[in-house]
Amino acid sequence: MNAEGYAMEIEARDGAARAGRLITPHGAINTPTFMPVATYGAVRGIPAHELAGIGAQILLANTYHLHERPGDELIGDLGGLHGFTGWRGPWLTDSGGYQVTSLAHRMTLDEEGVTFASPLDGKRRQLTPENVIGIQERLGSDIAMILDQCLPPDPDAGLALEQAMERTLRWAERAASARKRPDQAVFAIVQGGVNEGLRTRSARASAALGFDGYAHGGLGLGESREARQDAVSAAHEGLPSPAPRYLMGLGRPVDLLDGVACGVDLFDCVVPTRNGRHGLLFTHQGVLHIKNARYKTDDSPVDPACDCITCRSHSRAYLNHLIRCGEALGSQLAALHNLRFYLGLLERARRAIVEGGFAALRTEVEAASSERAA
């Protein structure tokens, strides 16, 4: 890593899986780890001190949303994300491209960048490889992402995938030239769908540009687990081993462990918080649908093996009641538990890698994932 104040140390390996330590100016991060999603600079309903209490080490904020509200200039003036929000630890910001292509209307994408009408005021906005770096420098995140062109991994879209991958590389070069802050790490994004050849080429060419870390983009969009693992492994062949690797937007517990098995260090996903709000709770015994009538009188904790506040202080019956009533505390307690489950899962993965028992952990989580909790 070239950015000032950053380093990545690999502490142990178990197969391709690795346990590491990513140093940033706002703290060190034990990897592999999960990054809770704080869209507007806040994880929905969960204050910063609670996140620290369940083992969160780094949060992810959405560049596009913060650019719209309250604005990156304002956040920059108030000390960046670390000064503006209650979270003083490391921040990663996405590039905004994914939000724009999924949320915005009247969107056009060309070599210059992405042009669209803001869903807020209908006015024309443009994101370019250069200005998304500028926005993220004002937000002051520890890790910024380049703008990429992301296509779903459709095996029939060979040429389009290759063109999107090549454009992402040209955008990566422009992003690298636009950087002004030496104290912010920037990650490139590998593209190429599930075409292993494209993934390796994309990774090699990105690595040649000399970024601080590398992400896998355009995955978790319908491809099989096997195809995804092959794509990730193919990319890793083209990446420098010590650089941090981030699998964007995935997924279920088994998807995370698939990534870890391939040597991924960082993950993010809205699944734990969103599923929590809908009453789907991850446990060591499988997924639990807390709104189910069978939990109405169940005074046991959501997950007896969990150490979070939800499980230590509350019963399944109480959560069932709160979520059925639409009481906000129910969603919060459920989201907090699910985040703790995800963070704890990667803590377990890290320990297993250090102890050489990662394969056994994977088998155990695989078995639980096909169960419904008792």
Added chain:
Amino acid sequence: MNAEGYAMEIEARDGAARAGRLITPHGAINTPTFMPVATYGAVRGIPAHELAGIGAQILLANTYHLHERPGDELIGDLGGLHGFTGWRGPWLTDSGGYQVTSLAHRMTLDEEGVTFASPLDGKRRQLTPENVIGIQERLGSDIAMILDQCLPPDPDAGLALEQAMERTLRWAERAASARKRPDQAVFAIVQGGVNEGLRTRSARASAALGFDGYAHGGLGLGESREARQDAVSAAHEGLPSPAPRYLMGLGRPVDLLDGVACGVDLFDCVVPTRNGRHGLLFTHQGVLHIKNARYKTDDSPVDPACDCITCRSHSRAYLNHLIRCGEALGSQLAALHNLRFYLGLLERARRAIVEGGFAALRTEVEAASSERAA
């Protein structure tokens, strides 16, 4: 107080104001104090350990709402409110009568009780003086309230007010006869609008029935502050001095101190949480409308004199942003701060009473209440 495990000690007086200690089976409560409203057994969006952290000593739950969902039988089977929710300290439950008369449709009230169609399933329900005691005994609250007939204090409604007050007394007698749990305190409710003669009569007759404490009902419904204070003071003439006194459903900071000045010990109100959700924040300098554009770039805390998490960890600019975005954490942080302000206000009142400086505190709060915070 006659119930087992209860006692009320008056520790200091300053004029009619008093600082006391109310002992219950689930903990002692320093009075005067404010009881956060936990409608469905949870203060909206605020977990129990956060409530304890801001000085909450006793919570109020709504009997009618819990009777409908998840049901008092279920809560009773799971250890009552203390076992079912995350709050192990004292609970007070209202009688449900106020909710029914304000929420239910096809409501009829006669000597037997209140009959109505449930807003949930349209089916006929009846609350009687006897069954609201039974429901609250199953909920297992430390303090239960009798069913009362509450009319707004319309000075032209002389005869109706007297009839409602007399009916409330007959219901109080039936409630007293229905009690089965020796370990639950029951409070009577004084009625009579702002007619001082009726208030004193209602208080004397309630006291003659020998309840554990007494509440002022039917106030905070449009009457002047002066008329309310006269009504409360008139009732206190008819009540035994050592028994706890509770002013139901009020109100703004100045209303609470008016009550304390008359010798009230317990308060509850939805104002701090509801106003918080709407971005109205109470501070030592007056009320602050956090959504106002002037706070968009204000990096000072909501209330520099406040010790809550919201004020210690976050800026006005961050709260302005979260509440404008509709981000749940914004409402929670605002409600938490307002509850801390209310709890802190009554802590300050208690200290002032002990030190003989209550009048000075009242003048100070009165002055701030007419200000808008800077």
